[in-house]
Amino acid sequence: MTSKWIPETDLLALRRLGKTCEELGELVAVLGRSICQGIDGVDPSSDESNIERMTKExxxxxxxxxxxxxxxxxxxxxxxxxxxDKSEKMAEWEAMFNPVSGKETLSKFDAASDAERLRSVGRGMSYNDLSEATWKHVILEIAMRLETGGYNPAIETTKDKAKHD
Structure with missing residues (x-):
């Protein structure tokens, strides 16, 4: 009987998978440190804020x-x-969050708008045909939304425009 569990043997695939785990681990470490020290905390060994490290990772x-x-x-x-789909679920989940302390939540972006924007990027073409540059642009747009508190006229969607007109 042959095992269904056959380990990956392609060295390049192993390198890519290992590197992905490494990068995810570094991000998880920063997230954990942010929970313990606060988002605005500073790592004493690097003198970088947790938010700077989180951005880089x-x-x-x-x-x-x-x-x-x-x-x-x-x-x-x-x-x-x-x-x-996940962005919409996250928006629903965060809408239910009511912090006891009255402190503003971390989420300053509209996940539903991001979901709409992501869907609109690929309209009229196969997503497999989108260039890596297009994907980078979408990711950067979401990062800008996070940084600017959700609204940025340079990346507005129809819903965004209606909200701010």
Whole structure:
């Protein structure tokens, strides 16, 4: 009887998978430190704020994932749909959050608008045909939304425009 569990043997695939785990681990470490020290806390060994480290490590994860999309032939249409669906669920979940302290929540972006924006990027073309530059642009747009508190006229959607007119 042959085992269904056959380890990966392709050295390049192993390198990519290992690097993805490494980058995710670095991001998880920063997230854990942010829970313990606060988002605005400073790492005494590097003198960088947790938010700076989180930004850098998030970018590293995104870059590695972009490499994986191409290298492993991941279906970008399915990824986009999953991101949009998950963003909507996150928006619903965060809308239910009512902090006891009265302190503002961390979420300063409209996940539903991001979901709409992600869906609109691929309209009229196969998602597998989108360039890596387009994917980077979408990720940067979401990062800008996070940084600017959700609204940025440079990346507005129809819903955004209606909200701010």
């Amino acid at each position: 998030s970018a590293d994860v995104m870059a590695q994932l972009l490499c994986n999309f191409k290298a492993f032939g991941l279906n970008r249409m399915l990824i986009d749909q999953r991101i949009a």
